[in-house]
Amino acid sequence: MQIATWGWLLMVLGAVVIIALAVYAGMLLARLQQQNKRRRQAIDKRNANLLESIVTIAKAMQQEQCPLSEGCLRIVVLLDHMVEQNKPLYSERYPAMHAMYERIKHMPTHEARKQYPKAEIRRMDNEREGYEKELADDIQQDVSKLLEQFR
DSSP states (O other), X not given: OHHHHHHHHHHHHHHHHHHHHHHHHHHHHHHHHHHHHHHHHHHHHHHHHHHHHHHHHHHHHHTTSSOHHHHHHHHHHHHHHOOOTTXXXXXXXXXXXXXXXXXXXXXXXXXXXTTSOHHHHHHHHHXXXXXXXXXXXXHHXXXXXXXXXXX
């Protein structure tokens, strides 16, 4: 009789352990779902902020309130930072903007620009302005497509 009692006791103890582990697993799953929901919300908020900036810059480019080269630099980087499940190839969708970006991405900006001699800065500015003139119509077409897509 003593062995049967031990057997029942072990079965009950095993059931308690299994139930406790199942409850713990359920709690972990619920926590994971909450984390995933918060992560999705953070990504959605970040993407919304990026899109707002992209549209603002594109409108400024369209209204000639922002140099095309600066707008291309900023928009290409912002598009690159978008978190999307099936991210399109923006370089194919907006080829002129990416062409401008590729041509001028090596040029220094802001504080780094001040470290160069004035003649070198002038040479880079002339080069950049030449690219702007060359690609202006194509960039404006890309800007129109972009604004149409993200409105």
